[in-house]
Each structure stands twice: as C-alpha cells, then as structure tokens.
Amino acid sequence: MRAMEELQALLGPQRVLSAEAERRLYASDETPRACTPEAVVFPRTHEEVAAIVQWANRHRVPLVPRAAGSGNVGGALPVPGCVVVGFECMDQVLEFAPQDRYIVVQPGVITEEIDRIARTAGLMYAPDPGSGAYCRIGGNLAMNAAGPRCVKYGATREHVLALRAVAGDGRELRTGARTSKYATGYDLTRLLVGSEGTLALITEATLRLIPAPERVAHLRACYADNAAACAACARVMQQPVVPAALEFMDRRSIEAIRAYGGAAGLPPGTAAVLLVAADGPYDDVPRQVERLAAALGGEGLIELQSGFSAAEIERLWTARRALSHAVKRIAPLKINEDVVVPVSRLAELVAAIDRLAEVHRIPLVAFGHAGNGNLHVNLMVHADDADEMARAHACRRALIETVLRLGGTLSGEHGIGSEKRAFVRLELEPDTLALMRALKQVFDPNGILNPGKKLPD
Amino acid sequence: MRAMEELQALLGPQRVLSAEAERRLYASDETPRACTPEAVVFPRTHEEVAAIVQWANRHRVPLVPRAAGSGNVGGALPVPGCVVVGFECMDQVLEFAPQDRYIVVQPGVITEEIDRIARTAGLMYAPDPGSGAYCRIGGNLAMNAAGPRCVKYGATREHVLALRAVAGDGRELRTGARTSKYATGYDLTRLLVGSEGTLALITEATLRLIPAPERVAHLRACYADNAAACAACARVMQQPVVPAALEFMDRRSIEAIRAYGGAAGLPPGTAAVLLVAADGPYDDVPRQVERLAAALGGEGLIELQSGFSAAEIERLWTARRALSHAVKRIAPLKINEDVVVPVSRLAELVAAIDRLAEVHRIPLVAFGHAGNGNLHVNLMVHADDADEMARAHACRRALIETVLRLGGTLSGEHGIGSEKRAFVRLELEPDTLALMRALKQVFDPNGILNPGKKLPD
Numbered sequence: 001m002r003a004m005e006e007l008q009a010l011l012g013p014q015r016v017l018s019a020e021a022e023r024r025l026y027a028s029d030e031t032p033r034a035c036t037p038e039a040v041v042f043p044r045t046h047e048e049v050a051a052i053v054q055w056a057n058r059h060r061v062p063l064v065p066r067a068a069g070s071g072n073v074g075g076a077l078p079v080p081g082c083v084v085v086g087f088e089c090m091d092q093v094l095e096f097a098p099q100d101r102y103i104v105v106q107p108g109v110i111t112e113e114i115d116r117i118a119r120t121a122g123l124m125y126a127p128d129p130g131s132g133a134y135c136r137i138g139g140n141l142a143m144n145a146a147g148p149r150c151v152k153y154g155a156t157r158e159h160v161l162a163l164r165a166v167a168g169d170g171r172e173l174r175t176g177a178r179t180s181k182y183a184t185g186y187d188l189t190r191l192l193v194g195s196e197g198t199l200a201l202i203t204e205a206t207l208r209l210i211p212a213p214e215r216v217a218h219l220r221a222c223y224a225d226n227a228a229a230c231a232a233c234a235r236v237m238q239q240p241v242v243p244a245a246l247e248f249m250d251r252r253s254i255e256a257i258r259a260y261g262g263a264a265g266l267p268p269g270t271a272a273v274l275l276v277a278a279d280g281p282y283d284d285v286p287r288q289v290e291r292l293a294a295a296l297g298g299e300g301l302i303e304l305q306s307g308f309s310a311a312e313i314e315r316l317w318t319a320r321r322a323l324s325h326a327v328k329r330i331a332p333l334k335i336n337e338d339v340v341v342p343v344s345r346l347a348e349l350v351a352a353i354d355r356l357a358e359v360h361r362i363p364l365v366a367f368g369h370a371g372n373g374n375l376h377v378n379l380m381v382h383a384d385d386a387d388e389m390a391r392a393h394a395c396r397r398a399l400i401e402t403v404l405r406l407g408g409t410l411s412g413e414h415g416i417g418s419e420k421r422a423f424v425r426l427e428l429e430p431d432t433l434a435l436m437r438a439l440k441q442v443f444d445p446n447g448i449l450n451p452g453k454k455l456p457d
Numbered sequence: 458m459r460a461m462e463e464l465q466a467l468l469g470p471q472r473v474l475s476a477e478a479e480r481r482l483y484a485s486d487e488t489p490r491a492c493t494p495e496a497v498v499f500p501r502t503h504e505e506v507a508a509i510v511q512w513a514n515r516h517r518v519p520l521v522p523r524a525a526g527s528g529n530v531g532g533a534l535p536v537p538g539c540v541v542v543g544f545e546c547m548d549q550v551l552e553f554a555p556q557d558r559y560i561v562v563q564p565g566v567i568t569e570e571i572d573r574i575a576r577t578a579g580l581m582y583a584p585d586p587g588s589g590a591y592c593r594i595g596g597n598l599a600m601n602a603a604g605p606r607c608v609k610y611g612a613t614r615e616h617v618l619a620l621r622a623v624a625g626d627g628r629e630l631r632t633g634a635r636t637s638k639y640a641t642g643y644d645l646t647r648l649l650v651g652s653e654g655t656l657a658l659i660t661e662a663t664l665r666l667i668p669a670p671e672r673v674a675h676l677r678a679c680y681a682d683n684a685a686a687c688a689a690c691a692r693v694m695q696q697p698v699v700p701a702a703l704e705f706m707d708r709r710s711i712e713a714i715r716a717y718g719g720a721a722g723l724p725p726g727t728a729a730v731l732l733v734a735a736d737g738p739y740d741d742v743p744r745q746v747e748r749l750a751a752a753l754g755g756e757g758l759i760e761l762q763s764g765f766s767a768a769e770i771e772r773l774w775t776a777r778r779a780l781s782h783a784v785k786r787i788a789p790l791k792i793n794e795d796v797v798v799p800v801s802r803l804a805e806l807v808a809a810i811d812r813l814a815e816v817h818r819i820p821l822v823a824f825g826h827a828g829n830g831n832l833h834v835n836l837m838v839h840a841d842d843a844d845e846m847a848r849a850h851a852c853r854r855a856l857i858e859t860v861l862r863l864g865g866t867l868s869g870e871h872g873i874g875s876e877k878r879a880f881v882r883l884e885l886e887p888d889t890l891a892l893m894r895a896l897k898q899v900f901d902p903n904g905i906l907n908p909g910k911k912l913p914d
Contacts, residue, residue: 099695100799122697144640155638157647158615171888179797181612181829181869183601183651185885186893186911190614190647194640211697238556240579240668284741340636342557372638412638428642431628436643438899442892454643 003059007041007083010051015042015089026084030072031419032333032383037064037078042089046164046172046203052085053201054170056448064450065197067107067139070131072336073417075143075196079452085201087138094204098123101209102161102178107138107202111145114207124212126153129413141202143415144194148245148277151371153210155413157193164204165192168444178206191439196415197450199443213279216244217289219306220316221296222270226250226354228300229272230347233370235295236276237343241288245277246371250350252357253323253367260329262322265315267303274370275320320367327365331380334365335392337399340374341408352402353377360395362388374412400426421456460516464498464540467508472499472546483541487529488876489790489840494521494535499546503621503629503660509542510658511627513905521907522654524564524596527588529793530874532600532653536909542658544595551661555580558666559618559635564595564659568602571664580666583610586870598659600872601651605702605734608828610667612870614650621661622649625901635663648896653872654907656900670736673701674746676763677773678753679727683707683811685757686729687804690827692752693733694800698745702734703828707807709814710780710824717786719779722772724760731827732777777824784822788837791822792849794856797831798865809859810834817852819845831869857883878913 008016017023017040027034038061043049056063065085066076078084091108098121103114112132115125128147129135139145141163146155153159162176176182176189192200223229229248236246249257251271257263266273274296278288289306296304307313327334341349350366353375357364363380377399381392400410400423410420410427425433436455443449465473474480474497485491495518500506513520522542523533535541548565555578560571569589572582585604586592596602598620603612610616619633633639633646649657680686686705693703706714708728714720723730731753735745746763753761764770784791798806807823810832814821820837834856838849857867857880867877867884882890893912900906 097799097801099691099801101694102799144644146638146640150638154615155640157644158611167888167892171892172886173889173892174886175889177797177866178799178864179830179866179869180800181603181607181797181826181831182866183603183612183795183868183870183872184866184881185889186652186656186896187601187614187647187650188889188893190644193644195643199643211699214697234556237558240671242668281741281744283744284738287738287740338640340634340638342554342559342635343637344554344556369638373636374638407635409634409636409639409641411640412636413640415640424641429629429631431624432630432632432642432645435624435628435630435899436645439643439896442895442899 003061004039006055007039010055011041011043011048026066026086027078029069029074029076031074031077033074033077035078035080037082037084040084040086042086044089049201049203050166050170050172053166053168053448056083057170057446060446062451063448065142065201067136068134070135071139071143071414071417073414073419075415075417075453076139077418087136090203093117100178102206103209104204104206105137106204107136107141109137111135111137111140118209119212122212123209125207125209126159127156137205138202141193141205142197144413146413148247148369151246151369152242152244157190159208160189160193160205161208162206163189163192163202165200165202167200168446168449173200194415196417196454198440198454199449201449214282215285216277216279217285217306217308218313218316219276219289219292219296219304221274221276221301222267222303223272224269224300224302226272226350227347229274230350232274232296232298233346234344235298236292237371239291239295241278241291243276243292243371244279245275247275247320248367248370249273249320249323250366252363252365256326256330256365257319257322260322260326262326263319265318269302273319275317323367327378327380330363331382333381333383335379335381335396337377337396338374338411338414339377339399339403339408340372340412341403341406343371343373345406346370346373349375349403349406353399356395356398360391362392362395372412373408416454418453424456460518461496463512464496467512468498468500468505483523483543484535486526486531486533488531488534490531490534492535492537494539494541497541497543499543501546506658506660507623507627507629510623510625510905513540514627514903517903519908520905522599522658524593525591527592528596528600528871528874530871530876532872532874532910533596534875544593547660550574557635559663560666561661561663562594563661564593564598566594568592568594568597575666576669579669581669582664582666583616584613594662595659598650598662599654601870603870605704605826608703608826609699609701614647616665617646617650617662618665619663620646620649620659622657622659624657625903625906630657633663651872653874653911655897655911656906658906671739672742673734673736674742674763674765675770675773676733676746676749676753676761678731678733678758679724679760680729681726681757681759683729683807684804686731687807689731689753689755689758690803691801692755693749694828696748696752698735698748700733700749700828701736702732704732704777705824705827706730706777706780707823709820709822713783713787713822714776714779717779717783719783720776722775726759730776732774780824784835784837787820788839790838790840792836792838792853794834794853795831795868795871796834796856796860796865797829797869798860798863800828800830802863803827803830806832806860806863810856813852813855817848819849819852826869829869830865873911875910881913
C-alpha cells in the first residue's frame with residue numbers, strides 16, 4: 001500500500017504502528033466501543049502534523065486525533081479506515097513565561113504537569129479535570145474540559161490565549177496572541193477549543209496562568225435528602241463568595257457508596273452531600289469558610305465539617321473518592337450523561353432524575369459540579385439486556401428533553417463525540433447547525449478530521 | 458426607489474430616515490471621516506433585524522450596524538450606498554436573572570445601565586469601557602470592548618454566555634447557553650464577539666454577571682521617568698494580588714496635563730504615573746493595597762497615595778480625567794493606536810515610542826491599560842499638514858512593527874474597523890487570514906454586512 005509507505009517515509013517506521021496487535025491498542029477510548037484503526041502515527045512537531053494532514057487529504061484517509069484517550073464520549077474513538085494521530089510524542093513545554101503568566105505547550109503534555117510547572121513560580125493552571133493526572137492537554141483543548149475548580153475559574157476555553165494548528169485542509173494556522181487582550185482577527189482560538197478535532201489539529205497552545213491561591217479549605221455538608229442539598233447549592237451560588245468547588249452527590253450515589261462500604265465517615269441519615277472548597281489570600285479563607293458554611297446551613301443539614309490541612313481535606317473527600325468504584329459495582333456499563341442547567345433549576349433537575357429512574361426502571365446515579373449546574377447522570381445498565389438498553393435509551397432522551405426544558409445544555413465538559421450526536425438536534429436550531437456544518441466545510445473540505453464526531457449526520 | 462419603499466413598509470416611515478439632513482447625522486463615528494448613508498433604519502425586534510438583512514440580500518445593499526457610534530476605528534462608519542442599522546430602539550432588558558447571574562439584553566442597552574441593574578442584586582457587569590456612560594452593549598460586543606477593570610476580570614468576550622443573531626445571509630442563529638458551562642456546539646458566541654458586525658448582527662446577548670466587590674480602593678504612584686513606572690507595572694503584575702485596574706500615563710501625557718493646567722495634584726518631578734485599583738472582600742482590600750504599594754515602591758518612585766472613599770479616589774484620578782482635554786489642545790487630530798505587548802515588554806515599548814516620536818518628529822502621547830500591556834498611543838497631528846501626515850503614517854507603521862517584534866498585537870480593545878485594516882497583514886499569516894475570509898463568506902456570502910471593515914481587502 002503506497003500510502004502507508006509514504007507515511008513511514010515521513011515519520012520513520014518507529015512512529016507508524018501498522019501491526020494489528022499494536023493498532024488494536026488504540027481501538028478504544030473510555031467509551032464501551034472499539035474500532036481498530038489502519039495505522040497509528042506519532043508526530044513530534046507541528047511540521048510533521050501538517051505533513052500528515054496533507055498526506056491524509058491526498059489519500060482521502062480520515063484522521064482521528066488522540067491525546068490520552070481518556071475521554072468518555074468517543075471523541076478519540078477510531079472510525080473505519082482511519083489513521084489515529086497520537087500526540088504522546090508531542091509532550092514538550094516550549095516556553096514557560098511566569099513574568100507574563102503564560103506557558104506554551106505541545107498537545108501531549110499531561111494536564112497536571114502544566115499546573116505543577118506553574119506552581120514553581122507561584123502560579124496555577126486552573127482547569128482540573130478528574131483525569132488530570134493522566135489526560136493530556138490536547139484532549140482538554142479538543143473537548144473544552146473542566147473540573148471542580150471551574151466553578152470559580154472557568155473551563156479550558158477561558159484559559160487559552162493562542163493556538164498553532166493545522167486545519168483539515170492542511171493549512172497552517174496561528175490564532176490569538178500571547179497578550180491578555182486581543183481584538184485583531186476573528187477569535188479562531190475559542191472556536192477551535194471544544195471543536196473536538198473536527199476543524200483543525202492543535203499543535204501548540206499558549207495557556208493563561210493565574211496566581212495560585214495562598215490557601216485552600218474544604219467543607220463537607222451532609223443532607224437528609226436531595227432537595228435540601230440542591231437548595232443549599234443554590235444558596236451558595238447566590239451569595240458573594242464564589243466557591244473554588246461545589247460538588248454534589250445524590251441519594252443513589254450515597255447508597256452506592258454505602259453498598260460498597262465507603263460511607264464510614266458519613267453520619268447516619270445522610271442522603272445527599274455537598275463538597276465545597278474555598279481558596280484565596282491566607283487570612284481571607286477562614287472568612288470565606290464562615291460565609292460558605294452559613295449558606296450551606298438550613299433545613300435538612302445533618303452535619304457540616306470543614307478542613308484546612310491536606311489530611312483533613314482528604315478525609316472529607318473519602319466518600320467521594322469511593323464513588324467511581326462504588327458505581328462500577330451496580331452494573332457493568334454506565335452511560336454517562338453530562339448535562340447542565342442554570343443553578344436555580346438544579347433541584348428541579350434532580351427531582352426529575354428521581355422520577356425518570358422510577359418510570360424507566362433504570363438505576364440513575366447523579367453527581368458532579370453542581371455549582372455550574374453540571375451533573376454527571378450515570379445510567380447503570382447491562383449491555384446484553386436488550387429490554388433494559390431500550391429503557392435506558394428512552395430514559396436518556398427524556399433526561400435531555402428535561403434539561404433543555406429547564407434552559408440547560410447537553411454537555412458541560414465531556415463534549416459530544418460520537419456518543420451524544422443523536423441529541424444535538426434537540427438543542428441546536430437547524431440554521432445554527434447548518435452554519436456549524438458550513439464552518440466545518442471551510443476548515444476541512446474533504447472531511448478528513450474526526451468524521452462522525454461532534455455534529456450530527 | 459422600490460427598495461426604500463419596501464423598507465418603509467417593513468418598519469413604518471418613523472423608523473426609516475431618508476431625508477438628507479437626517480441621514481447626515483449618522484455619517485460619522487469617532488473617526489475623523491464621514492460618509493452619508495442612503496438611509497438609517499431603527500429595528501425594534503430580532504424579527505425586524507432578520508427582515509432587514511433579508512431585504513439587504515435581495516437588493517444587494519450593504520448594511521452598516523451602529524450602536525452608539527462611539528467607536529474610534531470606523532467600525533460604524535457608513536460606506537457608500539449603505540443603509541445604517543441603528544440599534545437605539547433595541548434598548549430593552551429582556552431578562553434579569555440574579556439567581557443564575559445572567560442578564561439578557563438587546564444591543565441598544567447602554568453599557569453602564571447593565572452594571573447598574575446588576576448592582577441592585579449585589580452583582581456587577583465587569584467590562585467598563587471609558588465610554589460606558591453612553592456606549593451601547595452592541596458596540597461592545599462587536600469590538601470586544603474592554604476597560605480598566607479588564608486586567609482583573611477579562612474583556613467583553615469573557616462575559617458573554619449566549620447570543621441570538623442574524624447572519625449576513627439572513628439566517629437566524631442561537632449560540633451558547635445560559636449556563637456557566639457549555640461543550641455542545643462550536644463556540645459561535647466568542648466568534649461573533651469582536652467580529653465587528655461583519656459576520657452577523659447580534660440581536661440579544663446573555664451576559665454573565667459576577668458578585669460585586671464589597672469595597673474598592675485606589676492608589677496613585679508618581680515616578681521620575683517612564684522606565685521607573687514601567688518597571689513598577691511589571692512588578693505589580695508579577696506578584697499575586699491582581700489589581701482591579703493598572704493604568705499608565707507617560708511623560709508626554711503628564712506634560713500635556715501640565716500645559717492644560719490639570720496637574721495641580723502631582724508632585725514636582727513627576728514624569729509618569731500609575732493608577733492602580735484593588736477590590737474584593739471588605740477586610741482584604743487594605744491587605745491588597747499594602748501588597749500593591751510594596752510592588753509600586755522602588756527606584757524612581759516620587760510619591761505614593763492611596764484612597765478608599767469616593768472623594769479620595771476622585772482626587773487621585775483628577776490628572777487622568779484632565780488628560781483627554783489636555784491631549785486635544787496639542788493638535789486637532791489624534792490618530793489613536795491601541796497596541797498590546799506582554800507586560801514584561803512594556804518598558805521596551807515605551808522606550809521605543811520615545812524614540813519613534815523623535816525620529817518621525819510626531820508628538821506621541823501614550824497612556825492606557827498597562828496591566829494588560831495595552832497602550833493607547835496617540836499621534837498628535839494636523840490633517841492639513843501633508844508632510845506631518847506622511848511622517849505620522851511612517852511612524853504608525855514603525856510602531857506596529859515594534860509591537861509585533863515584542864510579541865504583541867495590533868489592537869487590544871478598539872478593534873480594527875476601517876482604520877487599521879492596512880496593518881492586519883503584518884500580524885496575521887496569509888493562510889490564517891484566508892481562513893477568516895472564508896468564514897466571512899460562510900456567514901455573509903453576498904458581503905452585505907459592514908463591508909470594508911475588520912479584514913484587509
């Protein structure tokens with residue numbers, strides 16, 4: 001096959017995987033699907049990425065970009081006949097400029113490594129996805145990843161100043177500037193962030209760093225029911241101290257943790273939990289804790305604890321850390337929704353989730369970044385139970401419809417990938433969607449980049 | 458003229474200005490140019506804007522959007538044969554949702570009015586352009602306007618959650634969501650912000666509101682020379698307390714203020730000034746002032762004053778408020794550049810501006826948002842002096858080249874409009890520019906919207 005030989009000539013045989021056993025290792029991401037790519041390539045430089053995209057256009061081979069492969073909506077899932085572009089070898093920090101509070105990285109750098117470097121100069125990289133210890137920034141940029149801190153600091157998009165990228169047609173782009181203000185060209189930077197590798201492959205990102213807080217404290221509030229926790233969440237988000245995290249676990253999450261044996265620290269009667277963080281100047285953090293505690297108090301509060309030391313904070317998060325293991329116990333497959341509603345509607349959403357679980361007879365476990373109104377709603381199912389899967393599908397659709405009726409959106413941080421495309425039409429109006437498709441056509445006229453992702457067919 | 462009759466049928470005769478004396482009132486903005494439009498129309502609703510754009514496509518009439526007309530790069534400047542779309546009558550606040558910290562406004566709402574409404578619920582709308590008392594939010598969105606507070610809070614783009622708009626081809630768009638997180642579609646919201654009315658006309662904007670600080674304080678630091686002030690600016694931006702404003706006036710600004718008689722409060726020997734703000738929790742503001750004062754200290758500092766009350770703050774800003782009147786005294790025409798460099802390069806930029814003023818024999822007055830590295834460099838000239846105008850043109854070009862060499866960008870907050878298009882090619886690479894043009898083509902295939910703005914020919 002001439003095309004593969006060209007690819008090997010471009011990158012050398014070491015950085016083109018073509019043996020089936022090797023390719024199969026890149027067949028899946030965190031979704032329960034797999035598709036073995038035709039090859040996996042590992043570029044090291046912007047120029048190599050450009051050459052790969054140009055090669056793909058000549059041979060009409062679809063490219064699927066992949067950073068760590070830790071996404072859970074199929075963003076990095078191979079499609080038939082594709083070549084996976086793995087960014088593992090583009091893991092260099094190109095420039096660290098603490099004096100101007102930015103860092104320039106290649107897409108393969110581990111997300112937490114960026115924060116670690118920033119901390120050496122008293123700075124921080126704010127976005128903190130749960131997979132931060134092993135995910136790579138290229139995937140964060142593709143999906144507009146977020147995490148607990150984003151309730152105070154914003155998601156990935158809010159922390160990108162400039163990009164270097166290769167469009168789907170092979171053209172090389174530079175967007176934005178290294179300065180904190182920019183009003184020159186169209187804002188291609190934010191357009192590329194969250195575009196899930198369907199418009200361009202990002203080869204360099206200039207990320208904004210901010211001063212690291214002097215001190216962090218956490219609070220854990222245990223409630224008698226979901227409604228009390230949701231009401232407290234709304235109160236927290238309506239007073240002036242913006243928390244540095246505001247996480248929620250619903251009744252079924254607590255039940256799962258209890259069944260797993262991880263609820264030792266929770267007082268009896270706990271049916272919902274909020275985990276809240278404060279950060280800032282050393283002397284201001286206790287004041288923040290006081291105000292957050294006042295907002296967390298109220299009907300249904302069973303226990304409120306706070307902690308300032310690393311050990312105390314770890315203890316407050318014990319039950320939360322048990323959650324993902326606990327959830328896996330319930331059913332082998334979880335379909336993970338990532339819906340968002342305005343915070344004032346969270347109580348309605350949580351109540352609706354309870355009803356949906358009953359109506360559709362599907363165990364639903366809901367937890368997540370409640371301060372943003374962003375809940376991960378997990379449908380716990382068995383893939384081999386056709387009736388259950390049909391009920392789960394109806395339940396998902398009803399959930400999405402509820403979220404949209406509450407003024408919300410399909411995805412807060414996971415993105416659309418291949419797994420949520422069927423629902424995009426419920427949210428985006430036909431003309432808006434048509435315009436997005438036309439933009440895709442401008443960047444990628446041959447449809448080379450990550451086909452079958454982000455936008456519905 | 459059949460087309461004009463259609464327009465009158467659409468809006469009624471009261472909202473279509475066609476008499477020359479009336480049209481002439483909309484011939485210019487804050488640039489020293491004028492071009493009388495064929496008509497001025499005042500839509501009241503999204504639907505009317507859609508009908509106007511569809512009308513313009515049928516008759517191939519260029520539309521120039523105009524909010525307050527207070528921009529200074531020609532963004533709202535009419536082009537020959539155009540119809541001006543004035544947003545004065547779209548001045549309704551459609552929804553104020555303090556519980557979810559957003560407000561939905563039409564484009565004709567006065568910017569400060571949004572902040573005023575937010576304050577009634579303890580919130581604030583952060584972007585604070587100098588023209589805030591009379592500019593309209595539609596213009597802010599078009600240009601990605603900013604102001605002193607943006608060094609801490611970000612520019613307009615960082616405060617927009619969702620938009621409703623009419624694309625150049627007449628298609629109606631809804632972008633983003635009312636939630637604080639969004640990862641569903643492509644980010645058309647941020648793409649439209651700063652696109653200067655060349656892609657779509659914004660008819661509704663959902664703006665993010667944040668808690669208003671409990672207290673504000675200001676500092677004024679007077680320095681013996683530009684270099685000392687620039688060094689202090691860099692020190693401020695390298696310590697952890699991010700100021701809520703960091704404004705700079707250079708030696709020639711101070712000279713102009715003295716000549717105007719507005720320097721009464723400045724100590725002798727002052728040749729450069731920094732104005733700095735702190736805001737936040739009541740008890741934390743004095744601590745911030747202390748830390749900012751420490752960073753402002755150092756070689757060349759002549760005097761440092763701080764103020765917490767409205768009267769004290771007003772006094773510290775007296776010289777700054779005299780500046781625009783003082784500058785007008787020097788020469789009738791000012792060409793206002795709006796360049797940005799990384800903060801650590803500000804001292805180099807200011808030194809280069811001094812040299813350029815001498816080499817080209819053009820009085821240059823530089824001041825602005827130094828915390829963002831954003832300086833307004835005013836070239837003071839006489840439009841009827843051909844030799845001076847030629848020198849000014851060479852000086853502008855040399856300034857832009859210097860800024861780009863220092864890693865900066867053409868415009869921080871004023872945008873490009875018609876006045877800076879000639880320099881865009883110096884900053885944007887040809888392929889990136891070609892892609893921006895292709896995006897323009899997608900939104901506006903007939904080139905109806907604001908032709909001759911933003912992108913170079």
